Amino acid sequence: MTEYYFDQVVFLMGVLSIDVTVIKPTIEHASAISIICATGWKQTVQGLCSEEYQTLNVQNWYHPERVCNDILTGSYTHVALVDSVVVGTIGGGMTGSQTGEVFVLYVDEKYRYKGIGRLLLEALTQQQLNSGAIEQYVSVQEGNYLGIPFYEARGFICKGKRSKVTETGETLVSLRYWREIVSSSVKDHVNND
Template sequence: MTISIVKPQLVHVDDIARICAEGWKQTVAGILSAKYQKQNIAYWYNPGKVAQDVQAGLYSYIALVSMKVVGVIGGAMKDGSTEIYVLYVDSLYRYLGIGSKLLAALTEQQVAEGAKEQWVSVQEGNQLGIPFYEARGFIYKQKNMTETETSERQVSLRYYRKI
């Protein structure tokens, strides 16, 4: 199986939206209500919003297997520090090194742009994301709590690493 890491194009929008929506839903299953999940997905992962974000460069790379989008990562840099906004891999393609390849591509780009550290927020209890980032040198820094539009408490864990 050949995995290609490339910049996303508008033709990839529907697959990016699907992978992000499914991945995010899996991270909050049993934690946040179906109502909030539906609202959040409708806002962030609708094809129109994803298309805008692709054009703005917020989705940095996608992983392709046989021309099929199977993973996506997005992030940006500010003041020498970077934030990883999204990193999701289609559930049928997990544990094949795709997430690592996406992270490596984004990290290489960010280092070339002068980044010194990377930050990521991971949903508390996310047993896919937390071990992934910790295995790649990310260190837990703090817990953030926010209230959702549906008056639920969302807890994210902040991790960082020097790059």
């Protein structure tokens, strides 16, 4: 299977340019992924759940050992690097023969709004297209002012809500977003070497 990477994409922001490389993560990236995901997730639930639940969830999902294991099993699929430093990550997989899912997507807040999230989503989407996906889902925390506009701008449509009662007795609501994906969904910066 051909691997697709987004190599050395240059963004011009005024007089400042940023070289972004999107690659498969290694366990050496686990600590940075852990920090970026824990920080990003806590920002999405700020004011929506208790500090106690936030601490429990971060310990469960974003502990460096868990992240290492998830890298090795392929749950984290790509990282974005700037000057060899991890500035964003995405993870996902196939949840059906033609269905892809975005499990996680976070970008360090210093690098948001520079196209890095888009590059990460395109890399995962291409991987899922190569695996036979024709549709893609993502769950977004209700009230997530960062994630909802991002996914809606990329053609995702809200298809419903899921409620969950946490270990601390709090109710959290996630929105289920869906989009059809075809080869034309992923077009810019694909290297077919």
